Amino acid sequence: MVSFENDYITGAHPEILKKLSQTNLEQLPGYGTDRYCESAKEKIKTACGCENAEIEFLTGGTQTNEVIISTILKDYEGVIAASTGHINTHEAGAIEYTGHKVIELPHKEGKLSSDTLRTYLEDFYADRSHEHMVIPGMVYLSYPTEYGTLYSKKELEEIAEICHEYKMTLYMDGARLGYGLMSRCSDMTLKDIARICDVFYIGGTKVGALCGEAVVFTRGNRPAHLVNSLKKRGALLAKGRLTGIQFDTLFTDDLYFKISAQAIDMAEKMKEIFTRKGFKFYLDSPTNQQFIILENNYMEELQQKVRFSFWEKADDTHSVARFATCWSTTEEDLKELEKILD
C-alpha cells in the first residue's frame, strides 16, 4: 500500500548507503572524532556561511531538542514554545524530563508571533512575583512548523530581536529544515537561518538519512564539555561515523537541498491532486506536509487504500489528515494516490 504517512517511511538516500559501504572497513576512531565527521562539519559550516559555527551530530529530533535545551538553559529557566510546538505536544514530556518547563504561548497556524511573545515578556517582567515563576531563557521555533507553515525572514528577525533584548537564546528545530528552505514560499537561505538563530539543527532523519541531526551553534555558544553531557544523556554514538558519513554525503554537491526540492515538487503536485479532486485543506501549507479535512467515515475507508496520518479532530464528524511527501516520493506514488482518490 502506497504511503504518505510521514517523511521517514523509507531508508536512506542511495548515495548515503553507497558511501557507508565504501568506507565500511576503514578503521576509524569512535565518538564522532573520525575524519568523516570532520569533513561533514566543514561542509556544513561552509553551507551556513559561518566559519566559526560549532557542529554536533545527534541521532534523532527529540533527543536533539532535549540535549540542546537542557544544556543551554540555566537551572531556573524554561523554554517558550507555541502550544503546538513539537516539544510541547509529541515528545512525551522529554523537556520536562530534564527538569525544565515548556512555557506554552498561543499559536497562529503553528507559528508564534512576535506580538504574542513581546506581550508575554512584558507582562512577565511587570509581575513582581517572578521569583516564584519560571524565567524564560529560550525561544523554541520549528521551521517549518508542525503545520508545515513558514516564518518569513522579517518575522524571524523580529523574534530574534526580542530574544536578544531579553537575553534569551533563539533555537530553531529544523527537523524538516530542507523542506522549509526549498519551499517556493521561503524567503530564507541556510545562511539566513545561521545568521539569525543562536542554535538550530539541520534534520537528517526526515530528509534522506537513516538517522541523524546536525546541531549548529552559531555564536561560540556550544556548551562546555558537551561530549560529557551527551554521554550522560545516552546520546553519544560509539560509531560516530554513522552520522558523519551521512551528513558528509548530504552536504556534498548540495544533495540535501536537491532532494528537499524534489520532495517539495512532489508536494506541490500532491496539492494539485487534492485541489482538483475538491478536497478541503485545513490550512495552506507551502512545504512537504499537507493537511486535508476528511469526513470520518470516508477517512476510515481511505485508510484501507493508502497510508497517511490522523492529525487531529476537526469537528465531531471530521478529522484533519496529514499526507507527507519526502525525498523518496515518486511520480508513481502520486499517480497511485490520484487513482485512489477517484
Next chain:
Amino acid sequence: MVSFENDYITGAHPEILKKLSQTNLEQLPGYGTDRYCESAKEKIKTACGCENAEIEFLTGGTQTNEVIISTILKDYEGVIAASTGHINTHEAGAIEYTGHKVIELPHKEGKLSSDTLRTYLEDFYADRSHEHMVIPGMVYLSYPTEYGTLYSKKELEEIAEICHEYKMTLYMDGARLGYGLMSRCSDMTLKDIARICDVFYIGGTKVGALCGEAVVFTRGNRPAHLVNSLKKRGALLAKGRLTGIQFDTLFTDDLYFKISAQAIDMAEKMKEIFTRKGFKFYLDSPTNQQFIILENNYMEELQQKVRFSFWEKADDTHSVARFATCWSTTEEDLKELEKILD
C-alpha cells in the same frame, strides 16, 4: 503599616507557641516518629472520618505538591491542572523539576470544569499518537482556588468520577483548605473532601502554623517507602515534632476550623468595606482572598499606606490587587483599612 499582603504575614497561633514551649525539653525521637506526630495523625483521621487514612507532614505547599505528584505519578505520566493552578504558575517549575509535565487546561475563575476535563481526555485517547504524548495520570485542583473560588460538592464529585473512569488520581491542594471549608458558600466538610479525593493536603502555613502541611492519603495509596522518597527530596524534617505539635494543636478542640471561620468573618467584613467604598471586584470570591480592580496610579498611592499584593494586569491602566485576611486579622486591621480607603 497594616498588611493584607497574604495569609502568612504573622507567626503562629498563640496556642501553638504555647504547646511548643511546654514540650520543648521533652526528649523525642526524630523524623516524625514522636508521639505528637502520632497524636496529630489520629486527630486528623478522626476529623476526616477516615480511620484508614495515612497522614504525612511536610513543611510547605510547593514541597508538598512536588513530593506527592512525583511519588504518585508513573514515569510516563503528567498531571492535569487549570492553567491558573499554583503548580503551573507560581512554583518556579517545581513539578517539571521532578521530570513530569503539567498539562494545562483552560479555567473558569480558577476552576477546572468537568466538561473541559472530559473533552480533553476523549480527544487524547482518540488520538492514536498518544505513545508520543504525556499520559494524564492525575488531576490537580486547589480548594479554594488561586482566585479564592470554590468547587461545589457536585462539581468535585463529577471530576472524581472522571478521574476514576480514566484511572487517574484526584489530588487536592488544600493550602487554604480551612478558609475554603469555613466559607459561607462551601457545601462541603472535611469528611466530604476525604471521601471524594484520593489524596489532599490540609494547609498549615497559611492557617495558623509557622510551617507545615498535612498530607492525607485516603485510599491506602501512600507510596511505598515514602520516608526514603522524602529524604531523597530534602523534605524530611529532623525535628518532626515541629509539624506534629502544630497539627496536634490545630486539631485539638477544632482550633483549625475556628480560626479559619474567624478569618472568613474578617474577609466578609472587608468585602463590605470595599463594596461600601465603591470598589470593583475582579470576581466574587467567597473565601479569605479578595481581588479588587485598581487604577494603576491609585494602586501605587495606596501601596504607600497599606500592604497588599499586585495580582495581575487587568488592562493597560488597571491592575488586579489581592487583599487577604487570615487567622490573625483583627477588627482594628479592618478599621485601619477603612480609614485608608477614605
Next chain:
Amino acid sequence: MVSFENDYITGAHPEILKKLSQTNLEQLPGYGTDRYCESAKEKIKTACGCENAEIEFLTGGTQTNEVIISTILKDYEGVIAASTGHINTHEAGAIEYTGHKVIELPHKEGKLSSDTLRTYLEDFYADRSHEHMVIPGMVYLSYPTEYGTLYSKKELEEIAEICHEYKMTLYMDGARLGYGLMSRCSDMTLKDIARICDVFYIGGTKVGALCGEAVVFTRGNRPAHLVNSLKKRGALLAKGRLTGIQFDTLFTDDLYFKISAQAIDMAEKMKEIFTRKGFKFYLDSPTNQQFIILENNYMEELQQKVRFSFWEKADDTHSVARFATCWSTTEEDLKELEKILD
C-alpha cells in the same frame, strides 16, 4: 528514658522560643525578606569576618546539601566526598536525585586526606577517557565529620589549595559546625572556615534551633536567581521569619558558640564516664558524638534503659553505638547515664 540518641532530641533553645513569641504578631513580608532575616544575615557576616558574604536560610541539612550542590555544579560535574560522607550514605540518594554523581573516595576516620584527593585528580586527568567520566567540580567535607573527627587548619588549607588548583568549589557541611569549632581540639574559628571554604553552612537544627541552616557563600558565588531555584526545589519557606528569627537569636551574644561549648563540656564528661567504666571507643572523637563498641547482647540490654543510636557493625558479635550530647544535655542526664552503665 534519658536519650543520647542524637543532637536533635529536644526543641529549641529557650531564647529562640522567647523571640518567636515576642515577634509573633508582627506583620512581616514572606520568603526571607523580613527584617529578622536581614538582621541575622548581618550578624552572621560579622561573625564570619566576611562582609561580602551572601547568606541564605534553609530548613534542613539534606535539603541544604541538595540545593547547594545542584545549583553550583555544572551539568557535567559531580561532587567528591569521603565514602562515609553524609551525602554518600544517609541522604537516600538526594544528590543523585538532582542528576549528579557523588564520587566517593576512601576515608580515614571520616576524613578525606589531601593525598587521596590529589592522587585521584592526577589519575583522573591523566586518563584520556575523561570525556566519558564525571568531571569533579566540587569537594564536599563535613566539619565535624560523620565520625565526630576534625580537620586541622593545615589539612583544610591543603584541600582548599587543591580545589583552587583544579577549579573545584570547596563546600563544607557544617550541620554540627558549632560542636566542631568549640571542640578543645579545633584549631579553627568561624572566620577561618569562611576564609578557607567557598561555601559552607552553619547548622541550626542540631545546634539549638527547631529547624534551619544558614548557608554562607564567601566568594560572591551565590548562584544567580537562587530564590527561583529554591522555589523550584520546594525549599523556600513562606514564613522566612521562622529561620531568620532563630539565627538572629543564635548569633546574638554568641549564643551559638556558648551552647555549642556547653555540649562539648557534656561530651567530655560523657567520655570520662565511658572511660572510667572501661568501655572501648571506636575512635577518638573530640566533638559531641562518641562512638562506643558494645557487645551485641549487652547493647540490646542497654537499649532498654537509655536511648542511643546503632551506628554500624563492628564485627560479628559487636556493634558501634553512637552517644551524642547537644545544647540541651544536662548534668542530670549524664548522672543517669552513669548509673545505667554501672
Next chain:
Amino acid sequence: MVSFENDYITGAHPEILKKLSQTNLEQLPGYGTDRYCESAKEKIKTACGCENAEIEFLTGGTQTNEVIISTILKDYEGVIAASTGHINTHEAGAIEYTGHKVIELPHKEGKLSSDTLRTYLEDFYADRSHEHMVIPGMVYLSYPTEYGTLYSKKELEEIAEICHEYKMTLYMDGARLGYGLMSRCSDMTLKDIARICDVFYIGGTKVGALCGEAVVFTRGNRPAHLVNSLKKRGALLAKGRLTGIQFDTLFTDDLYFKISAQAIDMAEKMKEIFTRKGFKFYLDSPTNQQFIILENNYMEELQQKVRFSFWEKADDTHSVARFATCWSTTEEDLKELEKILD
C-alpha cells in the same frame, strides 16, 4: 595504521549493509513497528529459548543502561554495581542523571562476587537507618566484564538467587555478549542467560552492527508504556527499521555467534603473539579484550605504530593497555601487530 583500539572501529558486517540496501525503498511504518523489527524479535526470542520474552531495540549501550535502569527502579531504589562497572565509571553519570544512585561494591577482576553482595545486603538490612539510605533494587553485571572476564554459570545463578531473595532485578549488560558466549571459557549459552537474568541486552554496536542493542525482558517485566518512556528519554528511533533490519540479519543463520566466534579466534591468536613476545598480561581475559602491561615510554613509542587504548595506570612507570579484536579483525591485522611488536 592498524587498530586494536576497541571493537567499534569498523562499520557493519557486510550482510547488514546488504540487507539495508535491499530493503531501502520499502515504505515502512516508524518507531519500531515495522515487519523487520517483528521478525528480529521473533528470532531473538527463539535464540533465547524464551517465547514470552519481550524485546526492545535501542541505539547504544549507555542509552540502554539508562533507560532500563531508570524505568525498572522505583523512586527510592538504586542499582548495585561492581566499582569497575561501566555505569559507575564510563557513562559520565548517566544513571545519576535519571535520579538514581549507583551503589558501588568492591570487585575482583571486574566481577562482583555473591559473597560481597550478600554481606552488603545483610549489613544493609541490619542497619535500622535504611529509611535514610538508598534501597538496593537491582544488580547490574556485565558479561563479559569491563576487564574481559566471565561469570561462570554457577556464579551467575548464586547472584540471581540472592536477587530474588531480596526482590531485586538482575540486569546484565551484554554490550559484548557475543564475545562472552563464544569464549572458550564460557559455560553458558544465550538460553542460560535468558533463563537466569530478569533483563539483559544483546549488544549490537560492538558485535557487527552500525548501532543497536536488543533488550530482552524475560519475566513479563517490560515496564508499562515503555514507548512513552523511550520517547521521553529521546531514545525512540523514528526509522526503527535501522535496528530491526540489523538484528534480523544478525540473528539469521547464527551470524551473531559466528562473527563473535571469529573475533574470539583472533583474540586467542593475539594472546599467543603477546605471550610469545614476552609481554605481561594485567589479568587473564578469555574474551576479545586483552590487557597488557606496558612500560610508559615504550607505550608512547608503540602508539606511533598501532592504535590501542590506554586503560589505566599500573604503577608510576607502567600502564595497562587494552587491545581488542572484533568481528572485522583479520589475520593481516594480527600479522602487522606481530611485526610491530618485534
